[in-house]
Amino acid sequence: MERKGALLATCFCAGLLGGLVYSLTLWAAGFYGFTAAAGVLMTPDFSLPWLYPNLIWGGLWGLVYFPTVASYRHRKHWIRKGLWISLLPALFALLYLYPQVQRQGLLGLELGNFTPLFVLLFHFAWGAATGIFTRMLWGKR
Template sequence: MERKGALLATCFCAGLLGALCSSLALSAAGSWGLMAAAGVNLAPALNLSWLYPRLVWGGLWGLLFFFPVASPRNRRHWIRKGLWLSLLPSAFQLFYVFPQLEQKGLMGLELGQLAPLFVLLFNFLWGALTGMLTRIFWGRG
């Protein structure tokens, strides 16, 4: 049971670090004007009150990564599994957070027509990094 707990903690840490990298990339893309050039009003300022919740949520979503890799025989294709898993936080953001919590319309279309694409891209980055970092941290064990 100790190994399962260690893998669970590894998934949380990898999800948190994946969220950190994804958040930094999102902030950089906004400050460099890539979002504005695409007609998307999704350029958050990089501050701690914006970053901390994203890190916690990234870790919590990373806990779900435990389920596809919990069995030793299923521990392959880590990055692919992370990419598939990234569709869950994307759907949550597009179909719950944007319309219900932030009143930005279904899929955040009030932020711009390409907003859903950017949400998917930055969550794909999170998923790929979560899968890769979990694999690196876990090793061959």
């Protein structure tokens, strides 16, 4: 018996946990100076007002991940699908969030020339974590 509602909730929770991994990866890269060494000005303060939106957005992007695993016969390659889906929030950030909302130029290049690379890497961390956590939380059914 298919339980799509339960899988939808699982994808949201996995995306939320992926948002936590994304946030920790982004913070750690800034804290330990990886972004500064590459000339990228991405060093967020780890605080709850910064963390909460990342968690919610991670959960919402987890809902976008849901259609890739909704069908029983498509429930394999969970991590690979998470990595492919992670391109969507990365493109959203690079093409809308940085240029329009934060006014950091197209692709966020005013933060540094390697900003698109770091954004992709941080979102890949979200995608991999979302795939792993969805598989772990869903179990073998």
